[in-house]
Amino acid sequence: MDVLGRMTEKLKSFWTRTKASLMNDYLPCERDLLREALRLAKPDVRERLQHQLAAVRRVRHEAYGSGGLLYRDSSASQDAESLFSGLPPEVKWATAVCRVGKERFRAKLWIVNGRLFSLEYSLDIWKVPCDQPLVIEKWTEHHSLAPSDKCDLADEDAVLAGRVVAAGSTLMVEGEVDGRQLTAVLPSDWHDAEWRKPLKNSKIAWLNPDDEIPIMMQAEKIWFELFRIGPDFLAVQPGSTDGALFWVTHEDSIEPFGRTMGEALKKLKRSL
16 A cells, blocks of 8 residues: 555544544444444344444443443333343443454443443554454353343353452452462552542542452453553452552553552552
């Protein structure tokens, strides 16, 4: 491709992203993702999902391209559209391992109050090429039964989370991967309210201290993820006995980040 052709493609890509941002619309890769989700979804949810997507009127993208929120007509009947019943208000429905050109990432589709509402990405979705089709390499549905039936979690990814436990005066997180027990000491101020105050209205996707803590694989290591900004996250490593924190990026870089949440947030101050 000549210089003029490359410039034209870059301008087209820039306009596509700008249009999606200004008009609260899907990016091309998101349209491909949802089209493939419809094709791959099990028959018991496909028709209801199609009706839900047809009612979407606005897409709001989260900071750093970490996700998208789908907004529908307020007049749509939630009961008639509900994908599942008897579930918590917010559950992960499916996970897709996606590829667009040389970019490979994971997309998680979340149901809120019975409707597909949130798309979560493992990288900055704005950096994904707009001129190449999205291919789903692996598709897993965590809930696939009809409304009023009992739904069970059915994927290894659904159980990859640790829980906070107390060992005397020490707070720890413990979990299991492939039958192997993992533990790590948490920062000494994990339950302190002070460090959480700066997070309000910030770009951080964070967890309440009593929530389960996701177990992530990044840079060929296993991590307990404490919170993230876009595709990057703060974590402790299984086996840690001193609460040491690390900042782990989607480019597989690892940076020591102190031993308290307060100290870590000071380092991230410019990003908040």
